[in-house]
Amino acid sequence: TQLLEQSPQFLSIQEGENLTVYCNSSSVFSSLQWYRQEPGEGPVLLVTVVTGGEVKKLKRLTFQFGDARKDSSLHITAAQPGDTGLYLCAGDGTGKLIFGQGTELSVKP
Amino acid sequence: GAGVSQSPSNKVTEKGKDVELRCDPISGHTALYWYRQSLGQGLEFLIYFQGNSAPDKSGLPSDRFSAERTGGSVSTLTIQRTQQEDSAVYLCASSQSGTGLYGYTFGSGTRLTVV
Numbered sequence: 106t107q108l109l110e111q112s113p114q115f116l117s118i119q120e121g122e123n124l125t126v127y128c129n130s131s132s133v134f135s136s137l138q139w140y141r142q143e144p145g146e147g148p149v150l151l152v153t154v155v156t157g158g159e160v161k162k163l164k165r166l167t168f169q170f171g172d173a174r175k176d177s178s179l180h181i182t183a184a185q186p187g188d189t190g191l192y193l194c195a196g197d198g199t200g201k202l203i204f205g206q207g208t209e210l211s212v213k214p
Numbered sequence: 215g216a217g218v219s220q221s222p223s224n225k226v227t228e229k230g231k232d233v234e235l236r237c238d239p240i241s242g243h244t245a246l247y248w249y250r251q252s253l254g255q256g257l258e259f260l261i262y263f264q265g266n267s268a269p270d271k272s273g274l275p276s277d278r279f280s281a282e283r284t285g286g287s288v289s290t291l292t293i294q295r296t297q298q299e300d301s302a303v304y305l306c307a308s309s310q311s312g313t314g315l316y317g318y319t320f321g322s323g324t325r326l327t328v329v
Contacts, residue, residue: 147320
């Protein structure tokens with residue numbers, strides 16, 4: 106069974122701080138995605154990483170796929186209150202995405 | 215349509231009743247997925263439809279759960295004899311293909327409360 110473990114589960118920081126969220130597995134994934142979900146809405150795709158070692162940047166967000174394609178990280182620089190939400194990683198597992206349990210991020214002004 | 219549409223957005227039902235949840239995916243998307251999400255948690259896979267292939271039902275938690283997809287478009291998730299542990303947000307998503315590379319577009323979900 107493919108599982109994705111996210112850490113930390115909860116993160117409360119002040120505006121302007123940096124943070125990193127981790128997504129780890131013992132399984133290899135052909136691709137990995139990060140989503141952000143706000144209350145009352147479905148998750149929204151942020152990025153897809155495919156190649157081991159790949160780094161993608163989306164404004165203040167930096168995503169990295171591990172060399173062995175078993176883990177990924179999301180780094181946010183100078184967090185803002187608008188970054189508040191549930192961040193989910195998801196791995197491509199035999200035709201459907203396997204999701205981690207999520208990281209609940211709260212950025213206080 | 216422009217996005218994935220789910221109805222109803224909220225459903226309160228009595229224990230033991232049957233419920234039907236509807237999902238209208240993005241036009242042209244061949245893959246359709248149902249997930250369940252408990253409060254503040256990750257998504258639990260339920261069932262996956264890809265084109266005309268037999269659906270992947272491996273995530274359905276019991277035989278009280280079933281789903282169908284008519285004409286390769288609209289899907290209905292049915293829960294029979296609802297139990298309190300069925301209370302959750304049920305999310306539907308569609309994708310251009312079944313590989314996951316294109317990402318999923320999710321609906322806003324149906325919040326089911328069993329009382």
